[in-house]
Amino acid sequence: MTFIGSAAFPKLIALKISVDVEQNTSITHCLRDFSNAETLCSEQTCYCQMCWRKQEAQKRMRVKKLPMILAPHLKRFKYMEQLHRYTKLSHQVVFALELSLFSTSSDVVQMDRMYDLVAEVVHCGSGPNPRHCITIVKSRGFGLWFDDDIVEKRDAQAIEELYGLASDVSKNLESGYILFYQSRE
Numbered sequence: 699m700t701f702i703g704s705a706a707f708p709k710l711i712a713l714k715i716s717v718d719v720e721q722n723t724s725i726t727h728c729l730r731d732f733s734n735a736e737t738l739c740s741e742q743t744c745y746c747q748m749c750w751r752k753q754e755a756q757k758r759m760r761v762k763k764l765p766m767i768l769a770p771h772l773k774r775f776k777y778m779e780q781l782h783r784y785t786k787l788s789h790q791v792v793f794a795l796e797l798s799l800f801s802t803s804s805d806v807v808q809m810d811r812m813y814d815l816v817a818e819v820v821h822c823g824s825g826p827n828p829r830h831c832i833t834i835v836k837s838r839g840f841g842l843w844f845d846d847d848i849v850e851k852r853d854a855q856a857i858e859e860l861y862g863l864a865s866d867v868s869k870n871l872e873s874g875y876i877l878f879y880q881s882r883e
Contacts, residue, residue, distance in 0.1 A: 713765035714876075719772050725793035725877065729770060733760055764799060764811045768879040774821055786821070788873055793818075797879050813879035821875040831875060 717728040735758040738744060743752040772791055775784045797813040817835045833844040836854060843850040 712767040817878040819876040
């Protein structure tokens with residue numbers, strides 16, 4: 699499988715991107731923020747080989763070619779300096795069953811593409827250790843629930859209510875972690 703489009707492999711098969719999460723946001727918002735410019739300053743400055751010193755710079759990530767499979771990884775863990783450890787960000791991130799994605803590059807190959815949510819990895823627990831994840835795969839109106847050595851068939855509606863789509867924020871210990879969207883094309 700290739701992750702980079704090339705002459706030998708003209709189609710971008712899959713793309714995994716890590717996106718920041720905020721309180722009460724959506725996957726659409728997270729993906730939009732992924733392409734925003736970020737100013738690198740203080741300790742993050744870049745060394746300039748022309749003037750031979752560190753300079754502020756702008757960093758921006760753009761998607762030129764839309765993939766067949768998009769796998770946004772939600773950055774659920776953040777290092778807290780005052781605690782000297784990673785903590786889980788249990789922010790609710792609403793994700794849609796259908797996603798319209800637009801290319802963020804000016805020299806675009808394809809303007810937009812529709813995607814369907816086909817699977818998700820859900821992180822259970824309050825912290826990064828020990829990590830326990832379950833995987834949910836949607837198929838023909840029902841969901842397959844993979845939890846260690848157990849595989850269960852579940853109603854698709856029940857899965858939607860549990861992870862990401864419900865407005866109930868009290869289920870913070872179980873959070874969507876990696877989403878898998880498949881292109882309709």
